[in-house]
Amino acid sequence: MHATKGDRLVVHGRTVGHHDHTVEIVEVLGINGEPPFRVRDESGHETIMSPGPDTVVRHDRAGEHTY
Template identity: 80%
Template sequence: MHASKGDRLVVHGRTVGQQDHVVEIVEVLGHNGTPPYRVRAEDGHETIMSPGPDSVVDHRKATGQ
């Protein structure tokens, strides 16, 4: 998995009826775009995450950029 600042990370819902969770990557902490990533949710909450296999990088830049 490789990402850049401004990309979106989509974490797919794990159960039926659970929606995908989309966050903006605000900082890449790994080497050459690899995890972990500092991410920001829509509500402004930030955290550091190392995404699992249920996640994909959306290279379209997040809105508001």
């Protein structure tokens, strides 16, 4: 998984009733765009994340930051 600052990670809900969760990458801590990533959710909470197979990278398109 390769990502850059500003990309978003979408973690798909794994069970019925659990919705997808989207976070913004604020810092890439791995080498060459690899995890782990420092991420921020819409409430402003930041954490370190190493995404699993249920996560998809949505690459940033200029000017589309939501938080």
